[in-house]
Amino acid sequence: MSADAVFKALADPTRRQLLDSLRAQNGRTLGELCQNADMTRQAVTKHLKILEAANLVATQKCGREKLHYLNPLPIHEIAERWIGNFERGRLRALSDLKQSLERSEK
Amino acid sequence: MTDKYVYVTYIRTTPEKIWDALTKPEFTRSYWFGITHESTWEAGAPWLMRFADGRVTDSGKVLEVDRPRRLVLAWRHELVPEMKAEGDSRAVFEIEPNGDTVKLTVTHTIENGPNFIKAVSGGWPQVLSSLKSLLETGMALQRQEACKTSDALARATS
Numbered sequence: 001m002s003a004d005a006v007f008k009a010l011a012d013p014t015r016r017q018l019l020d021s022l023r024a025q026n027g028r029t030l031g032e033l034c035q036n037a038d039m040t041r042q043a044v045t046k047h048l049k050i051l052e053a054a055n056l057v058a059t060q061k062c063g064r065e066k067l068h069y070l071n072p073l074p075i076h077e078i079a080e081r082w083i084g085n086f087e088r089g090r091l092r093a094l095s096d097l098k099q100s101l102e103r104s105e106k
Numbered sequence: 107m108t109d110k111y112v113y114v115t116y117i118r119t120t121p122e123k124i125w126d127a128l129t130k131p132e133f134t135r136s137y138w139f140g141i142t143h144e145s146t147w148e149a150g151a152p153w154l155m156r157f158a159d160g161r162v163t164d165s166g167k168v169l170e171v172d173r174p175r176r177l178v179l180a181w182r183h184e185l186v187p188e189m190k191a192e193g194d195s196r197a198v199f200e201i202e203p204n205g206d207t208v209k210l211t212v213t214h215t216i217e218n219g220p221n222f223i224k225a226v227s228g229g230w231p232q233v234l235s236s237l238k239s240l241l242e243t244g245m246a247l248q249r250q251e252a253c254k255t256s257d258a259l260a261r262a263t264s
Binding site: 026027055058060069071072073076077080084 | 110115231238
């Protein structure tokens with residue numbers, strides 16, 4: 001999955017709203033998602049397709065219904081790629097500081 | 107109330123390598139923050155997850171096995187009493203070739219298990235990102251804080 005697809009999917013407030021409603025209650029049908037959204041069924045379908053293509057929404061068949069689940073992995077990977085590096089840097093800085101303080105105590 | 111979480115990741119590797127990564131201790135140890143999975147991986151066989159210090163953190167049974175396509179585990183937590191009391195959850199691993207990548211879907215379901223599913227839902231993204239990194243780059247993700255779940259478990263049991 002390309003990061004471009006993820007950022008593009010997340011850039012739209014309506015799609016973020018769909019993700020929010022899945023976060024509130026995971027595993028919803030198209031019909032249930034339409035009830036909460038202020039737009040046509042066709043519009044919801046189109047937005048869900050973009051979210052699925054970005055792997056932000058996973059679907060599973062349950063009998064005759066298709067249920068939609070929030071998939072947090074693409075966002076986690078973005079966090080790992082950028083924020084994770086900052087965390088590591090901060091930890092290294094702290095450990096360097098500790099070492100230099102402990103050295104100066106001697 | 108049934109809680110169900112679905113995680114999907116696409117990994118540039120082969121189904122066999124994902125299978126080995128899920129089932130061989132030498133792999134799980136490197137991307138699952140030191141935890142090993144132990145089982146003979148036959149249907150009906152016991153399964154357990156062990157910290158590097160030897161403590162069993164989770165246990166259960168292999169329910170279905172179809173190498174390298176599908177693995178289903180009955181999965182129960184062992185260390186934190188309120189999570190252990192919630193009983194068995196069900197974890198399904200599905201591996202499907204998808205162009206030049208392989209799609210790995212992890213579905214974790216539990217009936218009436220709010221504590222367990224909360225711990226699990228925080229842990230899976232870290233574990234699966236680390237697995238993807240290991241298979242694609244040969245390096246698992248290093249986390250100074252280790253897996254948040256195992257940290258919380260260590261605190262709860264120390």
